[in-house]
Amino acid sequence: MSEHRDHISEDMFTPDPIVGKEETQVSDTPQLSFWKDAWIRLRRNKGAVISIVLLLFITIMAFVGPMMNEYTYKDQQIAHSHLPPKVVGLEWIGFDGTDKNGVDVYKEKGIEDVYWFGTDQFGRDIWTRVWEGTKISLYIAFLAAALDLIIGVVYGGISAFYGGRVDNVMQRIIEVLVGIPNLILIVLFILILEPGILSITLALVITGWVNMARVVRGELLQLKGQEFVLASRTLGSSDFKLITKHLLPNALGSIIVTLMFTIPTAIFFEAFLSFIGLGLQPPLASLGVLIEDGYRTMQLLPYKMIYPAIVISVIMICFNVLADGLRDALDPKMRK
Amino acid sequence: MGKYILKRFGYMLTALFVIVTLTFLLMQLLPGTPYGNVDELTDNQIELLDKRYGLDQPVAVQYVKYLGNLLQGDLGVSFTYTGRSVNTIIAERIGPSALIGMQGLIFGTFVGLILGIVSALRHNTFLDYGSVVIAVLGMSIPAFVFAALMQYYIGVQWKLLPPALWEGYANTIMPSIALSVTVMATVARFIRSEMLEVLGQDYVITARAKGISQFNVTVKHVIRNALIPVLTMLAPLTVSLLTGTLVIEKIFAVPGIGEQFTMSIMVNDYSVIMGITIFYSFLFVSIIFIVDLLYGLLDPRIRLDGGKRE
Numbered sequence: 001m002s003e004h005r006d007h008i009s010e011d012m013f014t015p016d017p018i019v020g021k022e023e024t025q026v027s028d029t030p031q032l033s034f035w036k037d038a039w040i041r042l043r044r045n046k047g048a049v050i051s052i053v054l055l056l057f058i059t060i061m062a063f064v065g066p067m068m069n070e071y072t073y074k075d076q077q078i079a080h081s082h083l084p085p086k087v088v089g090l091e092w093i094g095f096d097g098t099d100k101n102g103v104d105v106y107k108e109k110g111i112e113d114v115y116w117f118g119t120d121q122f123g124r125d126i127w128t129r130v131w132e133g134t135k136i137s138l139y140i141a142f143l144a145a146a147l148d149l150i151i152g153v154v155y156g157g158i159s160a161f162y163g164g165r166v167d168n169v170m171q172r173i174i175e176v177l178v179g180i181p182n183l184i185l186i187v188l189f190i191l192i193l194e195p196g197i198l199s200i201t202l203a204l205v206i207t208g209w210v211n212m213a214r215v216v217r218g219e220l221l222q223l224k225g226q227e228f229v230l231a232s233r234t235l236g237s238s239d240f241k242l243i244t245k246h247l248l249p250n251a252l253g254s255i256i257v258t259l260m261f262t263i264p265t266a267i268f269f270e271a272f273l274s275f276i277g278l279g280l281q282p283p284l285a286s287l288g289v290l291i292e293d294g295y296r297t298m299q300l301l302p303y304k305m306i307y308p309a310i311v312i313s314v315i316m317i318c319f320n321v322l323a324d325g326l327r328d329a330l331d332p333k334m335r336k
Numbered sequence: 337m338g339k340y341i342l343k344r345f346g347y348m349l350t351a352l353f354v355i356v357t358l359t360f361l362l363m364q365l366l367p368g369t370p371y372g373n374v375d376e377l378t379d380n381q382i383e384l385l386d387k388r389y390g391l392d393q394p395v396a397v398q399y400v401k402y403l404g405n406l407l408q409g410d411l412g413v414s415f416t417y418t419g420r421s422v423n424t425i426i427a428e429r430i431g432p433s434a435l436i437g438m439q440g441l442i443f444g445t446f447v448g449l450i451l452g453i454v455s456a457l458r459h460n461t462f463l464d465y466g467s468v469v470i471a472v473l474g475m476s477i478p479a480f481v482f483a484a485l486m487q488y489y490i491g492v493q494w495k496l497l498p499p500a501l502w503e504g505y506a507n508t509i510m511p512s513i514a515l516s517v518t519v520m521a522t523v524a525r526f527i528r529s530e531m532l533e534v535l536g537q538d539y540v541i542t543a544r545a546k547g548i549s550q551f552n553v554t555v556k557h558v559i560r561n562a563l564i565p566v567l568t569m570l571a572p573l574t575v576s577l578l579t580g581t582l583v584i585e586k587i588f589a590v591p592g593i594g595e596q597f598t599m600s601i602m603v604n605d606y607s608v609i610m611g612i613t614i615f616y617s618f619l620f621v622s623i624i625f626i627v628d629l630l631y632g633l634l635d636p637r638i639r640l641d642g643g644k645r646e
Contacts, residue, residue, distance in 0.1 A: 175347045176354050181620050183579050184355065184613050187601060188362050191609065268478055275480050276582050276598050295484050295587070299492060309481045316476035324472070 041329040048325025051318035065131030077123035085118040129285040144266030152212025160220035219251035253330035260323035411611035422611030433592035439512035444519025452527030474521030483514035530562035
């Protein structure tokens with residue numbers, strides 16, 4: 001029998017001419033993976049590209065900036081208080097060290113040093129403080145992202161994957177957590193702890209990831225019922241492999257987009273708390289603290305508020321534009 | 337539907353209960369005593385005061401009493417302002433906050449809707465880009481930066497409106513606009529993407545093919561269908577309004593509830609903090625409840641889905 005089957009004579013087999021044609025047609029257009037395709041779409045979005053560049057620049061400056069001059073964020077020099085911004089070589093665009101009345105304060109006080117963004121009422125260098133504050137905003141961004149990924153994705157993933165009673169209990173917990181406003185939690189933490197980075201971190205740990213958990217659950221519930229998951233399961237894949245190899249990679253687009261929208265919210269949350277005096281406390285510098293400080297003397301010394309306000313606005317705009325760009329790039333439904 | 341309402345109501349009560357219990361427990365953990373002049377008091381006086389405020393009883397008894405008072409709507413008395421109840425403080429302060437909150441919400445939603453609708457109808461034109469840019473800026477620039485700038489230019493430099501305080505209707509305009517920015521941006525972005533999605537649906541093309549005018553299709557089909565999901569935005573918007581009032585009231589010196597809240601935190605007036613916390617939570621949780629109900633009413637799929645799961 002096997003001899004018969006091995007031998008296929010010419011008359012038994014005629015190749016289908018269409019197959020050959022179609023093959024050449026397919027290979028004409030290069031096959032793109034989902035991520036390559038998304039990257040190309042993102043690169044075409046000018047706003048998103050500029051945002052990435054600006055965010056990289058701000059991140060680098062947050063670490064390099066404070067080292068660029070000899071001042072530290074908490075060094076007080078009362079003799080050097082309320083100096084306007086002055087940059088040697090940039091006098092012609094306003095960094096000339098003159099106050100509102102056009103008096104050169106540096107000359108008046110006989111100060112040789114130069115403060116690029118000026119100084120505050122204690123003679124602290126605002127340049128250094130702005131970049132220290134940026135570091136804190138970036139820490140919050142990083143923290144919010146990490147919590148989203150670690151707690152949010154795992155919680156949503158478990159809830160959706162195991163379903164049934166597990167899902168029911170986990171969703172009830174979320175329903176309750178959603179009912180507790182972030183602001184209330186932080187206030188409670190401030191009362192027993194000190195206002196500061198620890199209270200903000202704890203408040204984010206409790207509620208910061210809820211939205212992500214809901215998104216991941218929704219995505220996985222949709223994916224779970226599809227044939228490729230069933231196929232993989234039939235072939236004997238473990239739960240772990242199913243989740244990490246099949247379910248999560250397919251939900252990654254939504255995860256990234258949700259992540260990118262969580263970050264600016266968290267940054268704003270910290271700045272807002274610091275602004276009303278419930279966040280970081282001086283002499284620590286966060287952008288919210290600096291804006292609050294500058295706001296009080298805005299009419300006389302506008303430079304104290306302008307720089308931190310510009311930096312935080314740029315950070316927020318960049319994250320929002322980048323998030324929009326990523327959503328358009330990763331969600332083919334939005335392709336217009 | 338009855339079962340659905342009951343279930344939602346259950347979640348609402350649970351969330352409130354968790355918040356109340358959490359607040360109570362945290363208050364027990366607080367260091368120090370509620371009396372500011374504790375060094376001058378003799379042990380006997382402290383004992384008497386404890387008895388008067390019921391602090392000599394075990395924590396469990398205090399907790400039950402506290403819950404009982406809450407059920408009757410009694411939030412306790414202030415430690416800082418002697419003899420004044422938290423209820424009166426909230427009642428006195430709620431007016432200005434509610435006024436600027438509602439004005440901000442209405443104005444923001446209105447402008448946001450116009451921006452979003454124009455943006456979607458004139459997709460990929462100059463108008464669209466313009467309103468998208470406005471929306472992104474509104475989302476990104478922190479409300480306190482915007483409010484401070486507005487106060488500086490409109491209030492101080494150009495003297496168009498009073499820069500702060502609470503003396504007449506003119507005082508409410510700037511705080512309301514400052515509050516409306518986030519609402520406007522959120523609504524505009526949301527309605528734009530919803531409308532773009534609805535505009536691509538087959539039933540819109542069918543309606544046009546039947547000969548219904550573009551205007552009627554837009555108003556009766558597109559905007560109506562796009563508006564339903566906007567309801568879900570109400571809950572997050574209320575939160576942003578609540579947090580918004582905290583900063584805006586501080587900047588414009590509005591004698592509202594947010595200003596009282598920050599002040600009480602600064603001076604550790606625990607009973608007022610607790611009272612406002614519970615008040616805020618109650619507000620927030622009931623809005624979520626109402627939105628859930630409305631959504632269940634407007635979109636039966638959610639209600640059925642919710643019923644099936646049980």
